[in-house]
Amino acid sequence: MALSLSNFLYSSLLLLLPFGLMADAATVTFDWNVTWVRANPDGKFERPTMGINNQWPLPLLNITKGDNVIININNQLGNQSTSFHFHGLFMNGTTEMDGPVGATQCGIPPGSSFTYNFTIDQPGTYWYHAHQRGRYPDGLRGPLLVNDLESPYLGQYDEEVLLTLSDWYHDEMPELIAKFISVANPTGAEPVPNSALINDTQNVTVSVQPGRTYLFRMVNMGAFASQYFWIEGHTMTIVEVDGVYTEPAEASMIYLTAAQRYSFLLTTKNEISSNFAFVASMDHDLFDKVPEGLNSNTTGWLVYDSNVERPTPALLDAFDAFDDFNLVPQDGQKLLTNVDYVMTLDMKMDNLGDGANYAFFNDVTYVRPKVPTLYTALSTGASATDVTIYGGNTNAFVLAKDEVIEIVLNNDDPGKHPFHLHGHNFQAVLRSDEDTGFYDPVNHTAFPAVPMRRDTVWVKPNGHIVLRFTSDNPGVWLFHCHIEWHVNSGLVATIIEAPLEMQKTISIPSDHWQVCRDSQTPYAGNAAGNTVDLLDLTGENKSPAPLPAGFTAKGIVALVFSIISALLGMVVISWYGVAPIGTSELQSAEKRIAEAGTEVK
């Protein structure tokens, strides 16, 4: 066939183009030693924090989209194990790098090393944090920004500004967790933070030039508190949430739950006569009791002129935040229809037999299995599609590949909860009002045609949310409340997506196995570590037994004995009463009468 020269050149350019792009993708490597660092970010209390390479706050990860990231971790904490999760990254094809201990890896014990190796193919604002019992609120969290050279908003802003929000505790997590999950805390009151931080400090100033547009990228790295955020005198134009570009949406106040991110454009004023305050305020609705003296507002300033005074922000009567449900994704992804599988999760908080308060999905509270779920899926052959092998306390769901999945979450608790899905973002098709009860598939508000997408969304008290996503990412993904206290008390579900596909495509590096050996954690078999009989779960990790209902044997025996002793007592009294007076009793009575005798008559 004859090809014209121009056609030939054109097609060869097309062939070369991908190579050109790939040549730009770099590999960035980091060597991180996890160490204890003393810090005092709120100026009120110095305490040990978990840092990296003897520094706290943790470094900002600034990665270009398409880069391959390699992080070599060495745990030098000496007394606690840890892991790292890169919140919001899909880890497509690299589920073993996702990070949650007990789901995709064993915890990295002190002295051991572990390498995370993954590629970032998505734009937006993210963060990374430890994903083991309470580690990240002790300081092991930091921001992760992805540079997108193809952003639809490129050219609309001059500079980027990063603002991280966080709550902060003075006490360390192990003792706070022990007090939280205990018989002495039967109502499950979560510990209230001691202060709040912006950029891991307070009194932040952001120098701005007049008449410019800035892209503010915000992350809430807190353990518990959701925060309202507003900037006095300026409007924010939201352009991205949780890594999903949105149509520009104007807001005067935004609401970030723990783990959520927002990017917005801010155009500064044209004169430099005054500075403006911005405020992050913790949502008191989450706190059981607000302790006296808690300052839940953190203030910073947009500084136009450093010589002008910084104003005190005005007090507000009410919080009126932008409802993220109304955001429209910029790529216009339409509502997923023809749902193949519905995961229904009814959540509640209740007490178990040890008197402590736990969180439940479908009457089961999450307990970490003996073998990390991913290793169970990889080592059990054809049985990997049988949900029972993953344990009775893991809230496990097995999904097929490339199906439309719907998660219905019914909140049977009078509290707000932010829910996060690993490995995906989801379409938020419905968020009900407070106190509307359980979702009714027949009778509900119409779903939006282009629903909002993100990876962390909050549900209202005694309400429900409906989420949809496509199961296009074989791996083990957790779905859980991102309030760290509730993760510890079991508000976690495990999704095993396309396990047979996983067995073909996922391979575990040798250092991951080594970490399991170092921590004496089994890494093959079902949730109880049984490699022979996969349906035999004897010895698996279980939650405490439920509270005894009503009268147990002990109670019945006690009641019967009490009744018998009362009856016996009354028999003795009657016997005594009927018996005639004894001789000596009469004599002593007479004696007393006689002694008083002279005065009686």
Add this chain to the structure above:
Amino acid sequence: MVNVFSVPVFFVCFRESLETSIIVSVLLAFLKQTLGPEREPRVWWGIIIGIAISLCIGCGMIGAFYGLGKNHFSGTEDIWEGAFGLLAALIITAMGAALLRVSKLQDKWRVKLAQALEAKDNKKRSAGDRFKRWAEKYAMFLLPFITVLREGLEAVVFIGGVGLATPASAFPLAVMCGIGAGCLVGYLVYRGGNAAKLQLFLIISTCFLYLVAAGLFSKAVWFLENNTWNHVVGGDAAETGAGPGSYDIRQSVWHINFGSPLLNGGGGWGVFNSILGWQNSATYGSVLAYNLYWVAVICGFLAMRYNEAKGHWSLMKPKAKRISESDAASDTSSQQGEVIAETYEPKKVSTDFDAARSSARQLDA
């Protein structure tokens, strides 16, 4: 219905006045049958002063609550309840045994004994002995006083707690009906006491009093344990309802989520709690206390009977001298001397009050 008559308030008043009126009516019936109305004022004084003091303290507490906006006594409420309960249980136990013992004497001896109690005691006695005599003398005052004081305080505290959500219009009718119903039951007991044989009446009412006392003792222990639990949890545990969290699972012997005598005035369960010490959430402490109380009472009565028959407590030497002293005393009256020789049977008590009184008067002449 709710706006004119508050059911929780009714039940609170009913059960407090029930306990009080039963104890008081037993006392009054006994006194009327044996000693005549002259002794009755003491009982009424005990009631009146008890009501006055409990009203003062109660109004003070409620005033402090509204004025200072804080439930100051809720932290110590359980300690008050526990202490009062113990005291009341002890007094009822002692009184009940004493009443039953004295009732075995013939009328004339009872009268003389009572009069002897009144007489001024010039002889030197040990402090313990003097206290014993003083307690006997004023027993008729002390028992109703302590009972009314305790019940009154309980009623004020409960109504204060229950009544916060209730409109003021619902109070008067409920309070009057509650107190009225309790007094009615007490009156019926009193009439029954007057009509029946004193001995039988006393045996039945003493059994009942001891049931109440056993319940009180068990409850006292329960309140003290509840106080400890409140401090562990940091608040009024009953506010979490009757479900998990309102009790210490480590101490629990049984727990059912309904039938709490604390919630919302308690209703019928509150009456059950008053009379028998019922708890929907029993602890090792409260169950053991209940059973040990009965064991102690049984041993006590057995020991008393032994002492009465043999003249000394078991495991102790008999006092030989006693008989010769009473021989000397018996010379003062020939009738007394005759009586000693025989095993004494209590004379059948005449149901006619006047006949009993006149026979007592005759003997004194």
